[in-house]
Amino acid sequence: MLGEFDIYTVTELTSEIKHLVGSRFKDVLVEGEISNFRLYPSGHLYFTIKDDSAMIRAVMFNASGRYRKELIGDGVAVICRGRVDVYERRGEYQLIVSAIEARGLGLLQLKFQMLKEKLFKEGLFDADKKKPLPLLPQRIGIITSPVGAAIRDMLKVIFGKFENISVLVYPVRVQGEAACREIVEGLEYFNSTKGADVIIVGRGGGSLEDLAPFNEEAVARAIYASRIPVVSGVGHEIDFTIADFVADARAPTPTAAADLTVRAKSEFTDLIEGMRNSLEQAMGKKLERSRLALYEVVMALKERKNIFVSQKMYVDELLNNLIHGFSTYFKDRRVQIEAFAQRLRDLNPESILQRGYSITLKKDTGEVVVRASQVATKENLTVRLHEGQLDVSVIETTA
Numbered sequence: 001m002l003g004e005f006d007i008y009t010v011t012e013l014t015s016e017i018k019h020l021v022g023s024r025f026k027d028v029l030v031e032g033e034i035s036n037f038r039l040y041p042s043g044h045l046y047f048t049i050k051d052d053s054a055m056i057r058a059v060m061f062n063a064s065g066r067y068r069k070e071l072i073g074d075g076v077a078v079i080c081r082g083r084v085d086v087y088e089r090r091g092e093y094q095l096i097v098s099a100i101e102a103r104g105l106g107l108l109q110l111k112f113q114m115l116k117e118k119l120f121k122e123g124l125f126d127a128d129k130k131k132p133l134p135l136l137p138q139r140i141g142i143i144t145s146p147v148g149a150a151i152r153d154m155l156k157v158i159f160g161k162f163e164n165i166s167v168l169v170y171p172v173r174v175q176g177e178a179a180c181r182e183i184v185e186g187l188e189y190f191n192s193t194k195g196a197d198v199i200i201v202g203r204g205g206g207s208l209e210d211l212a213p214f215n216e217e218a219v220a221r222a223i224y225a226s227r228i229p230v231v232s233g234v235g236h237e238i239d240f241t242i243a244d245f246v247a248d249a250r251a252p253t254p255t256a257a258a259d260l261t262v263r264a265k266s267e268f269t270d271l272i273e274g275m276r277n278s279l280e281q282a283m284g285k286k287l288e289r290s291r292l293a294l295y296e297v298v299m300a301l302k303e304r305k306n307i308f309v310s311q312k313m314y315v316d317e318l319l320n321n322l323i324h325g326f327s328t329y330f331k332d333r334r335v336q337i338e339a340f341a342q343r344l345r346d347l348n349p350e351s352i353l354q355r356g357y358s359i360t361l362k363k364d365t366g367e368v369v370v371r372a373s374q375v376a377t378k379e380n381l382t383v384r385l386h387e388g389q390l391d392v393s394v395i396e397t398t399a
Contacts, residue, residue: 011088018086021093025084029110030056030095031103037074039063049080049095058082060097067100077103081110108208112215115242119217124224130248131229133261134197136268139166140261141196141228143186146171150204150254154233157258162265168195174203179213187222187230198261199226201243202233202254214241223247233257353386360384363391372397 008016032049039045045063048055058080060066072078082097101110119125140158144151146169158167170189172182183201190196201223203214213219214234223230223246232247233254244250251257345351353359360369363380375381375394383390 010091014086014088014091018088021084021086027081027083027114028095029114030058030080030082032056032078032080034072034076034078035074037072045097049078056095057092058095058097060100072100072102079103079110081114108212108215112208112242115215115217115220116245119220119242119246124220125245129224133229133231133249136263137165137197137261139168139196141168141170141186141190141199143170143172143183143190143199143201144203144254145174148204150202153255154200154202154258157255158262161259161262165262175206175210175213180216180218183213183219184222187219187226191225191227194228196228199228199230200233200254200257200261201230201247202251202257203235204254205236205239211235211239211241214243216242219243220246231257231261233260350386353384356386358383358385 030049032051032055035048035050035055037045037047043062043064045060045067047058049058050056060082079101080095080097081099082095084093085096086093099110099113123129142151142154144154151169155167158165168190170186172186173179174183187199187201190199201214201219203211211234214232220242223232223243229248230246231249231251232241232243233251233256234241234243235253237252239252249260251260361367361382361384362369362375363382367374369375369381375397377394377396379394381392381394383392
């Protein structure tokens with residue numbers, strides 16, 4: 001019966017399991033409680049992660065400086081990031097740990113780092129993918145909470161720099177479970193309606209948990225997919241979110257985002273005034289150069305007024321030659337036409353008949369008779385004369 005199945009050696013089977021497990025769990029977060037915590041002289045850290053129902057061995061190579069010794073030890077609940085591997089000599093699977101944090105804020109930080117690395121590898125942070133901000137947006141879309149200091153500060157900055165610019169606020173929650181979905185919907189709204197030339201996504205400062213919606217993958221991908229440039233202004237200057245890395249421009253605060261998006265109206269009026277002055281100066285110089293050039297032409301014409309007399313005589317000569325040439329041409333053509341007309345008249349059969357000739361035709365077929373052999377005795381013929389015709393019958397033919 002064994003012949004019906006593949007037979008593995010222990011090494012082959014373990015190698016297959018190692019490959020399957022390693023390819024399936026390349027980067028995972030594992031939550032549990034530490035036990036059997038040991039740091040070897042080699043710098044490698046060995047321990048077990050367990051919960052109420054199971055346990056898994058774990059190892060962190062070259063662990064020195066990669067975990068907080070005062071917070072990590074037996075009995076501590078932790079979040080470990082790593083990959084699952086199989087230790088072939090014992091046939092045991094284990095977690096190869098790359099980072100370890102005490103449970104709590106450590107989980108958010110690990111998730112943040114994992115998503116950051118993932119999106120970076122996909123190219124969502126690439127500088128060449130960033131869209132330029134418009135020089136003078138006609139309408140600014142703001143995705144934020146409609147209450148609170150952030151929106152008031154942004155509107156104050158915007159209208160302080162350009163009082164009659166158009167602003168459209170898409171109200172969302174900026175923390176909590178529903179915030180991520182609402183922010184994504186706001187981005188999709190502005191893109192589907194084309195209701196803004198630039199979008200600000202922002203909120204005021206807060207804890208890592210408060211800023212969590214701006215570290216969600218869905219928000220990051222919605223910002224990246226936006227056809228409208230997006231400015232991220234989240235938290236305080238020291239805060240960085242995934243939204244900051246994906247956005248086309250990052251501002252340290254919501255107020256700074258508003259300031260970055262809008263240029264002062266006075267800048268444009270000063271620029272226009274400067275351009276007007278430059279244009280006036282350029283046109284003045286051009287008119288002066290044209291005036292000088294015209295003066296030089298007038299003076300040259302006065303000095304060379306006799307040139308028009310000789311040119312007029314030359315034109316008269318050309319005109320006379322042209323008239324003579326046309327007269328000779330048409331005279332020659334008239335002679336040729338008259339010669340052609342006379343030739344046509346000479347060749348006209350009516351003219352030949354007028355001189356006493358006739359045309360003989362077979363009465364039945366109308367065939368022209370040019371030889372005696374064409375007709376038979378007693379055959380009826382028609383003889384066409386200059387005036388009238390004769391119907392005759394052949395009495396005799398002579399070849």
